[in-house]
Amino acid sequence: MMHNLSLRRQISRWGRILGLGSLVLGGMGADYAQSFAAERFSIPFSGVRFNLTIKDLEVYAQSGKLQGELASYAQRATPAQMAELRQILQARINVPAFAVSQFLYSNLGETVLKSVGEDLRTGANQNGFYGLRSAFILAAKDPEGLSILNILRLVPGCCINVNSERVLAQFRLFGHLMEITTTAMTGLEARAAAEIKAIGPIDFQKLPDLRQVGPVAWQEQTITVTDTKRQRQFPVTVFLPAVSRPAPVMIISHGLGSDRNDFLELAKHLASYGLAVALPEHPGSNAQQRLAFLTGLEKQFIRPEEFIERPRDITALLDELTRLSQADPRFQGKINPNQAGAIGHSIGGQTVLSLAGANLNWEQIKQDCQQELGALSIAVPIQCSAMTLTPEAINLRDERIKGVIALNPIQRILLGQASLQQIAIPVMVVAGSDDVVTPAVLEQIEPFTWLQTPIKYLTVIQKGTHNYNPGIGGQGGGAIPLPAALFGPDPALARRYLNALSVAFAETHIANQAQFRPFLTPTYAQAISQPQLPLILVQGL
Structure with a gap:
């Protein structure tokens, strides 16, 4: 607890x-x-x-x-x-x-x-x-x-x-947040126990250990996506598995002030299970933007239009992968961009949820951000920077995305209940109980209850925080070294959890491999959970 x-x-x-x-x-x-x-x-x-x-x-x-x-x-x-x-x-x-x-x-x-x-x-x-x-x-x-x-x-x-x-x-407010977080953890533990009892025993000793690297070899490629309509260009690292038929594509969207290298470990892990993985760099909200801001070359830590441009980056990337799958020998016959999933961290969580069908909720943004900002988390003023945008009807949904994983997403203000209810594809939301950047109850657990998609999973890493990669890429490196406390007691263990659950989700809902479904159960979460970082998974709330 x-x-x-x-x-x-x-x-x-x-x-x-x-x-x-x-x-x-x-x-x-x-x-x-x-x-x-x-x-x-x-x-x-x-x-x-x-x-x-x-x-x-x-x-x-x-x-x-x-x-x-x-x-x-x-x-x-x-x-x-x-x-x-x-x-x-x-x-x-x-x-x-x-x-x-x-x-x-x-x-x-x-x-x-x-x-x-x-x-x-x-x-x-x-x-x-x-x-x-x-x-x-x-x-x-x-x-x-x-x-x-x-x-x-x-x-x-x-x-x-x-x-x-x-x-x-x-x-x-702080006291109330602590109380409801503790209460939420107790409730989630009870819900997981009930689901475990209903599912019955599963012998994971007879199944593959998804925490271990898979059997498939892969090759790394770097491409550049150019979107002339938006005058936007960005690099992408792609991992191509050595498989006999076109592989489903998983796209990983990095967080604010980070870069495409933050989730290299996860990308390679997914590729080792036969999935093509693409890591785009989002200009305007990446490590380069952060460093430009800190050195006075940029006036904004995040450009508010990034809430719109990042999902469009993914759509542009899928368009480019489609072109390459037809015209480039490196990609021909190796990828299927029409069978895609997405994983996003923090602001990347909003990115992938918007791709899944939850568009920016201008009414919610106006309603919440006209009130005085509280000091519970930095997620509030970040989301409220969208107030400077001109409200317009924007559909960010990409039908090629068949399922998404949102890691510690910001979503409560930007998307809200009405927008999240529009999602109809499988969703996994991952939270850390000690996340002070995007508090779990406010930004993940309660918004999870708003989802009406029939397939949804909530994963909570108890004692987990917002970050996973100290000293790697944009999350832990760069101009501002973050204290170890912001990475939790065992970030390597947290990454192993993510590796296993991401493979299970991608294989089940993107690659349509039903044999991986047992891994998307609270029984599996309990089986791999470690005391220093207890893991909870529930299939609904």
Whole structure:
């Protein structure tokens, strides 16, 4: 089971990176005001106002020693709260100052930080946006890394006043999210147990181990897709299996700020089971776009039109593969682009769901994004960047796509219930219970219940996070090294889960090989599940 404390820590860590945390000392649930000129701030807690100093916090972070009024404050807090406070104070993240600056001067960064600034207001009762931005940028120059304490030291002005009502409201949201996530995990475990009982025993010892590499050899090719109508060109890595008849095609769409190399392992694994696999690079939302943004060459972290252009990239790719299958000796007789499936991660999840029939829901976007943005996840402002687009009727469905796997997708705002209900092909949704980028309950579990397609699977990796490949391609490498906590306790195990389930889904629903169906059961998930990263699969909710 996922623990509330674990989720809170993950939220706090992600908040420190992006400036999303409304309370930098959030573990205690107290509202406070800070006077940085005197390195002092006050905390109203349990009817008493404590005057604390940054020095006292530094001593506590370094040695665990309680001094000054922090010692009195600790008497009213629980040991667990104080231990979590110390962990938060000790945490440091190495993020280049130029990267922090670029993010916080972008539209997305300003939106996020202004929301935080409503909670942390200046002595003149103004939004603390400007002081916080300068403090984050200056603190990022510290050779030892960005931390809560060096941010506190650098906020200009005499003081910061916390909007207590907003802070408490956000804590209630965090608490509610933790509670419903825990409840959801309990419910999913019960549902999986009931399905296992109904299915009956399956002897997987007599079946292939899909976690292992398959028996089929493959060749790697690189092609370039040029869409003259959109004036868009992008590279694609293709793996062609050595099979005697045209192979079904699986396309893998990378996440925001990543590249086509992120899921090379998955691509090669699928190819070893006789599937042709194509890895497109999406310009405008790839690692190159991220680096251009961080170095000041681009003003936007993501171009909002990418929500539309990425699915069109897949359609253009299928068109090009169709042409190559007829005209290029390398591809002739080796692929069947009319029998295709798609896998997408994060924003790539929205990409493949749109290809499956869930178009952008302009009414939902307007409804959700006109409200004040919450700070529960970065997925909200990313999706709401679509507000700058001109609403128009766009059909992104590609009939050649016969089934999709959405890994940690963003979808709640961009697609919504009405659009997801339009999907009629098989869908697998994969979530991580500790995902703080696209929280599982908000972005995967509840939206899964909106699907009305008769064939659907929900897979949850308990203790799993948003990312799978630390240090590979765009997810873990590049200009901003992400902390290990954002990759979960065992990313290699998570990838093995993905490898096996992706083969089972693709063989069953794209290649129409019914003998793989037993692997798409909660019984199989239970059979391969490991304690450090428990796996749940259900066939409906």
